Amino acid sequence: PVIFAPSLLLQLLLAKITGHPHPQQQSIAHLSKMLVYKCMFTDDELMSDSYKIKDIVDEDGEVVPGLFGVESKIVAVGGGDIDIGCGNAFGGDDDAGGDDGVEKENNIISESAGFGLTEMPFNSKAEFKAFLKDYVRKVRSEMKSNGVPQEEIKQMMNEAPIFVKYLLSQYSELQFYVGRSMDPEGTMIFARFYGEDLTPTFVYIKAGLKQEKF
Known part of the structure; x- marks a missing residue:
């Protein structure tokens, strides 16, 4: 549960009366609406909008339809904490505890x-080609079963030959997860190093994901 100081409670009450949201309310509302992307077949959580999502482009600089990518990074885990690159922005001490029990893991692959x-x-x-062919067929069938509008199914089938070819x-160059x-x-995720990147970008097929808000 979120515990507010008395003064903050008064501010929130005033905001409710006046109809002007308090910044704390906006922050909580944002956190409660995080979008999570799950595999439509296994229900595995595979990505969320807390990560920076981008288009995938081919060698000619053209956007590949039906795909999106997320750049990964290495983070420190273990020792009871997860360092996502914020340093001591949350009041931590850079020297506290040293590196005892800390490991470096990819922030998308990592279990924790x-x-x-x-x-x-x-x-x-x-x-791989046989997998993709069967996967597109299964996605189409699942979309139909879930009552997805025919226009969206048609769009996916028009995009499929392009992203499959890519x-x-x-x-x-791909690693498969x-x-x-x-x-x-289930849905497979593809990791690839682009250019001089030190960590891979993870590539997702949009149509194979379902979205849930938390």
């Missing part, structure tokens, strides 16, 4: 700091 992803490689490009062209259920039939 991320989404608990597990690498699950393919044996060949042909196997992913196949990147096969040798699944969510916590480790179900190979």
Whole structure:
């Protein structure tokens, strides 16, 4: 539960009476509306809008429809704390506790700091192609079962050949991950190093994700 100081309670009450939201109310409302992206088949949580989401572009600088990417970073975990790169912005002491029990993990792969992803490689490009073909078919079927408007299904099917072609062209550069259920039939996430990046960008197929607000 959130505990407010008496003066803050009075401010919140005044805000309710006047109809002008207090900054604290706006902050709480924002936190309660975090958007989480889940696999439509396994219900695994795979991403949220607390991460910076961007378009994926091909070698010609064109946006690849049907995909989005998230740049990852290495964070310190363990020792009871997770350092997401804010230093002592929350009142922590840079020297307190040293590095005892602290490990460095990718903030998307990590079980504690991320989404608990597990690498699950393919044996060949042909196997990957077969997976994508079957996956698009399953997504289409699931969208129909869930009553998704026909226009959205048609859009996904128009985008599918483009993002499938792009992913196949990147096969040798990709690492393949699944969510916590480790179900190979679920949505797969693709990690790739772009340019001089020291950490990979994780690539998602939009249509295979469902959105929930918390």
